[in-house]
Amino acid sequence: MPGEESKRKLAVAGLTSILLVAAVIAVAVGSSKDGIDISTSGGGDADDGGTGGGGVTATKKAVQAICSPTAYKETCEESLADANTTDTKQLVEAAINATVANVGEALKNSTLLQEAARDPATKEAFKVCEDVLDRAAADLRRTVGKIAEFDFAKTDAFVADLRTWLSAVVTNQETCVDAFANTTGDTGEKMRKVLETATELASNGLAMVTELATVVSSFNLGSLGDLFGGSRRLLTGAEEDGDANFVSRRLAQESVAAAAPDIVVAQDGSGQFKTIGEAVAAVKSGAGNSTVIYVKAGVYNEYVSIPKGKNKVVMIGDGAEATKITGNKSIAGGVPTFYTATVDVNSEDFMAKDIGFENTAGPDGYQALALRVSGDRAIFYNVKVDGYQNSLCADVYRQFYRNCTIIGTIDFVFGDALTLFQNCTFIARKPGPNQECVVVAQGRNDSNSNSAFIIQNGHITAESTLLESQPPVRSYLGRPWKPYSRTIIMHTEIDNFIDPAGWSGWIGKVGLDTCYYGEYENTGPGSEMKNRVTWPGIRKITSEIAKTWTGSVMYASDAWITKSGVQYDPNLKEA
Structure with missing residues (x-):
């Protein structure tokens, strides 16, 4: 267990990493840092000799340290290849200069625009990209602004905000590419290629923020405000x-x-x-x-x-x-x-x-x-x-549903938000010929995203037309729309129209190993677990795990719900 000084160093190092990466990925969708003044802490000059290896070695070590928790280390380090400093602000500037030329003009690509102009469906897909990438740019800018205003007394809420916003950046980039799914030609694949570096940089940023959250948790730091004499109360x-x-x-x-x-x-x-x-x-x-x-x-x-x-x-x-x-x-x-x-x-x-x-x-x-x-x-x-x-479509960010009724056929609840459905009723209805019913298709596409669908104290049922269909319509709780799809159903009544397997595959084996699906203390004939699929992604949910998926924990700060005046159970229902 490290000492207090070690904890402080870890905390500051993590925050410095976040500061750098937020600015690095801010250019991933063509956003600008103009007008944003970020103060830095520490760093020193590249040639101060404090690292024992001169300017180049010091910079390289700084870059490697910043990039270490990311999935795309090469992309991270290449974005800083021309840097010659360990100063955080200068590294930020170097990262922006190195990245803008490659990914800042994604939506101005002349070849893609010419192809879009010839096909109405492709043109509409471009409109979606313009919309969601603008949202991503806004999230990146406010991430940088949030870091500049960081208060050690509010670390948990601070990290929750950053993870939420950066998770949305990743999702919105994917939404842009998905918009081309029903178009002809290879424009969608070309757009994916154009956004490849941007996507990797956004994923790297999310990994760094998640690393900070892990450090806080693993060392039992609670709020980092404790280390600096701050209050634990989260505002x-x-x-x-x-x-x-x-x-x-x-x-x-x-x-x-x-x-x-x-x-x-x-x-x-x-x-x-x-x-x-x-x-x-x-x-x-x-x-x-x-x-x-x-x-x-x-x-x-x-x-x-x-x-x-x-x-x-x-x-x-x-x-x-x-x-x-x-x-x-x-x-x-x-x-x-x-x-x-x-x-x-x-x-x-x-x-x-x-x-x-x-x-x-x-x-x-x-x-x-x-x-x-x-x-x-x-x-x-x-x-x-x-x-x-x-x-x-529970698309992105944080959402809460209470006493709601949601009706549909295929993937009738989908998206990539951090969403709690509490005391809600999900009603499957008869789909078209040769179609199955699927309640949820959660779209988590990055292992570090904070998104999940949590169904608590609900009821999953079906209309009579579905129940009376001949031949019977196969119906499932959910399927992995994206590789890291995550859904937990707990204390919910599940009727017997749900297939005993419980969960359905998407395409081939996509997501079967990497999804996170769990059921906890559900009731009703459709909740029987003995014939459930046994993919590696199916998790055993214990009481302790279930508690981590209650509103008071999953949102870090749930004051936005408690202040609303709506009915809300912040904790797990006791037996």
Whole structure:
């Protein structure tokens, strides 16, 4: 067990690594460091002789140390090949200069753009790339900013933020490539090649952040603030901003009237607006307080997007069956999967309560989202998500669902967010001919990503049309959409329509060895474990492991949920 001084050195070394890599990968999607001033600690001059080997050796050792926990060490070291310093700030600058020329112009590649212009589907895929890579750039910039403001008293929340944002960077790069899946030609493969270095750099950054989390955990440091005399209490961004008027004060009461809506939407003209889109447009970007939009009962046939920057929007209906937003965009209709959602959420601290989201494209529409959630700290309470294939995309960041009903056919809950589904009902419905039913397809693509789907105290069941189908439709809990797919189901009732094998493969043996699937103390006839698949990725979940997948642990700081006023169980249900 190292001494206190060793702990301090490890902590500082880990933070220095994060600082470097955040800036290195900031150029991976063409973002700019202009205007961001980062202070550094330590380092010294390359020729100070303190390392015993002169400037070149000192720099090489510094670079090797920074790159050591990464999966793509060669890429990491090559990005710093021209460096001649051990000073952190200078290494950051060297990394940016070395990387910009290779990966900063991915979306300006003339050959790819020419090919896209000739094919509408490829052109739409490029739009997805522009969208998600812009999001990745923003996450990289705020990662750098977060590091500059680091407070030793808030280490756990600090690391959780960085891992969440960098996990999203990795996911968004993959989403860009996935957008070309239904296009003709080899443009998608070319885009993957163009982004190859960017992807490796992002993965390296995530590995370094994860390494810091491992150091903190393995040495029982708790919060690094303990080493520097700081407080162990973790503050959320809302607390730091002094936002005492966040959702909890507006939503703690059960009645809509008590929530004092700021905007009312009603089709009969009794509100300020007749459409939800108009109400969202009226929300000010960058508002410090929550904006409550009350949507009166009715079926709203429109597509609603909550854009980045319009944070702390609270959308309340008259009930998931009474207030419904509906659409029918689908990939079969020529729309990229990412843009088929009837409602998409891209802002932070969004909450929906007592409202329904629907996509009626049906099984012939193939991928057709009712709801896509691409914003951090999103909460859904008493909400219904109704669709067929890919009904709910829990895309990236941190999300919480309570008392929700989610209906669909194939992979009807998918994405790569760190998501807790608590007291939710998952209803499988009859798919198209020759199709199977799969409840979840979690898309973790990097072993260091913090993402997972956790189903706690839920119910997995099926509609009567599925149960009565002849021949029977094979139905599964989930399948590994990406190699490191991770899903844990605990204290959940599973009905007998689920195949005894429990889990289905994706393509060949992809993910069977590297996924993380577990079941813990579930009930119902579909929970029987004796005939489950025995892939290396199937894990035995003990009580201690199950506790690590409760909200109070998996989110590091769950104040964004506890302050919301919704029902929430932070810990494991006791027997």
